[in-house]
Amino acid sequence: MNTSFSGFSPVVDPNESFTRKTSVVDVVRNLLKPSSMMVSTASMTRPSHCMLSAFLFLQGQITSNDVNNVCLSGHHSINAIRRAPWDFTNPLRILHTPSSPYIKPQYKVSGLMLNNSTSIAPLFERILQQFARLRSKNAFIDRFQKEEGFSVDMMDSSAERVHELVDLYAQAEKPDFLG
CATH class of the missing domain: 1.10.287 (Helix Hairpins)
Known part of the structure; x- marks a missing residue:
């Protein structure tokens, strides 16, 4: 049972200037929205669906305190994650990855989430x-x-x-x- 689908935030057109604020909290909140996923299952989601595991890769101007603040603050987006009823741990893992030295980003923080959720079943x-x-x-x-x-x-x-x-x-x- 290893089906992962992904989401990316922020989605930016390289030909346009980007001015939206991208803090760690903003990126995490956007990634946890079903609408940010690259596989659209939002219209098929049932109340029983749950997240089995998710890896959230954050990149950019991030400190470990930023990540800890999101995790420890009990941010409502993280609290809204429906866990499997048999799993008592948090299915969300947040990882800080280094920025590419070859690409100049247009934003302060970006994120990629790989998610395994039962919402893919429909x-x-x-x-x-x-x-x-x-x-x-x-x-x-x-x-x-x-x-x-x-x-x-x-x-x-x-x-x-x-x-x-x-x-x-x-x-x-x-x-x-x-x-």
């Missing part, structure tokens, strides 16, 4: 539904059958693995997941 469910519709009509199969070593069973077994992953994410939302 996206996989939708993909499975679309696959099932196409598979029932044998749509596009002729293109694959021209390839050496291809078997339709490979597609069916892959769909089965994705279905198992969806089930595993559903189980991860329950308190007895580890039991």
Whole structure:
């Protein structure tokens, strides 16, 4: 169960000047918004969805005090993270990475978040539904059958693995997941 999706803040057009304030708190708050993720699952989110793990990489003019203040202040964005019911630790890990000496940033602080959340499961469910519709009509199969070593069973077994992953994410939302 290792599906990660990412978010980046701030998103900047290199051809335009950037004047928005980017403090550590601002970047963390933006990264924790579902709208900042590069995979859109916000419209499919259910109350039972939870964050299993997340790595937040911060870069720029940051001190360890800035990171500690965000973590220790109990910032409402961090407190709003829904943890798995069986996990009593904070799923969010904040790491400070060095700035690239080759790129002159347009902002003081930037961040990247890699996130593993059960909110990705509805996206996989939708993909499975679309696959099932196409598979029932044998749509596009002729293109694959021209390839050496291809078997339709490979597609069916892959769909089965994705279905198992969806089930595993559903189980991860329950308190007895580890039991």
